[in-house]
Amino acid sequence: MRRRVKVLVPLHVTAMWLPVYTDNPLTTGSIGVGVLLKPGAVVEVEAGSGGRGPIPHISAVLKRLGLSASVRFSAPVPLGAGYGLSAAYTLGAALGASALAGRPLIEAAQTAHVVEVEMGTGLGDVIAEFYGGGIEVRVKPGAPGVGVVDKVPHPRRLAALTHVFRREDTSSMLVRLRDALRERGAKLVEKFLEQPTYDSFLELSAEFSRVMGFLTPEVEGRIRRCKKQMHGYYAKKGVLVVLLDVNEVEEVEECLMREGVEVKSFGLSHVGAVVLRE
Ligand SMILES: Nc1ncnc2c1ncn2[C@@H]1O[C@H](COP(=O)(O)OP(=O)(O)OP(=O)(O)O)[C@@H](O)[C@H]1O
């Protein structure tokens, strides 16, 4: 039996989402659209025990799977900002432990989704990170194998710059925005699903971010001098995401730096989580 695997999981910054709650966590999820970023989380899983990790999700997912493992985590971004990192760590640990035990990965992914839903930290992040897709569209809510994910065609050589401007707990954010998501957010998501193109993604995601109060005049003001080479931008919770051509990354990065906006640069991940045998 393999003793050690490395799981690479893309980050997911949702751009628009409509929560769909049911009495079953497998069918609970969100419809909407988001961007998958690489490099993402790296989760190293070894046979053994001691898999607690930085979030309570890890022992919960291993317990549900009836597996024990020793798990190490790293990521280029912080927890709690809006990169879907709790989902990435939970999915990575579940996939790694299941791969070591020779169990089906879809069962691991579904269990990670259930844990995210029950902890109140994610609805659509696990399915997005499991399947990948660059700019993914969740057309049917739920866990991997239950929900359905489509993709938005986008320009070649697309890159993303991100900036963290604050942190907020997902579960309290979902409660705080419940009415806004159900009313104005739902209309924007529906409009996007009628015409799921890159241009409407850029336009509606920015509008959604403004309606939810993530993209404030203060944040937009700070990047206004560097907007010329950007395709567009949106914000989710405390993360600002700028989409642009790979060739423009350096110049925009320097411009934002001059404005005091520190950014990280990412590629879009077309693949979902990958389990590598060591
Ligand atoms: N330093 C930290 N800052 C914020 N959350 C932390 C930190 N360390 C551990 N946590 C835990 O990480 C989890 C963060 O989950 P949360 O869903 O809010 O963020 P995320 O997954 O990084 O982003 P997203 O909003 O995209 O899901 C919570 O369970 C929280 O208790």
Ligand SMILES: CC(C)(CO)[C@@H](O)C(=O)[O-]
């Ligand atoms: C609920 C959520 C916004 C938390 O990151 C995300 O899981 C999503 O898009 O469903």
